[in-house]
Amino acid sequence: MLPFYYVLAASVALFAIGIAGIATNKHFIVIMLGVELMLVASMVAVIGYFSYVSVPSPSGIVLLFAIWAIAAVEVIAIVAFYVYMKYIDFDFDVTKLSKLKW
């Protein structure tokens, strides 16, 4: 079987790329895609830990279900925001979102 630190390194790399992308991008949708990348990285880490323990625990699978649900909810929110903001010609640049109410 693969050494565990291989899987962990892949997970950390994916997480780091996600964070770097969120920090350097201005587009709202791209930032949300970066959050999705971070969720995938956390899933890879969870699966890695789950695969390498001697006694399998159900809490790893339940955590995986929770991460799937959070990712699905985020995608639903992305689509809803994207369609609405596109229709009202709202700028996707997050640096221009300076007010909570207008």
Place this chain on the structure above:
Amino acid sequence: MIEPYAFAIVAALIVASSFLVFVVKRILHAVIALTLVFIESALVFLLLGQTMLAMLQLFVFVGGLSTYLMVAIAAEMKISRMENVPLLIILAVVFFAGMGAIIFYLPTSLVQQSNSITLAAPQIFQDYYALLYAIALLLFAATIGSALVARRFARLVM
């Protein structure tokens, strides 16, 4: 013995695809790159022996989330004609060859089957049923919310 090399290839593809998400100009191409990340993460699950979780990852993320994202974003774009037919043919052939090689030539000994999820599954539905209900309610609330936003959007259109 072949697993480290296969994992190295998949890890390189994951890193390259995740960079593409932020580098490409069009949002639809970024979503396609994200879909590739989802597929490659399922390959990682497969290399770890978690076949059922890899299948669920493909069903939920690629079959559900990515499809939903691509349809929603592509529907807002005004695409009237094919832009690059030779690239389309080349990409189709490359993907067919790659997926065919994986399906027909991947040795079964490469994937060490793990029955950990089989051992843990009965306990999940006994000890964690409340959390699973909470997850289902969360998804239900999000779906209702998106339907309300779409209804308000339809009122603005009509």
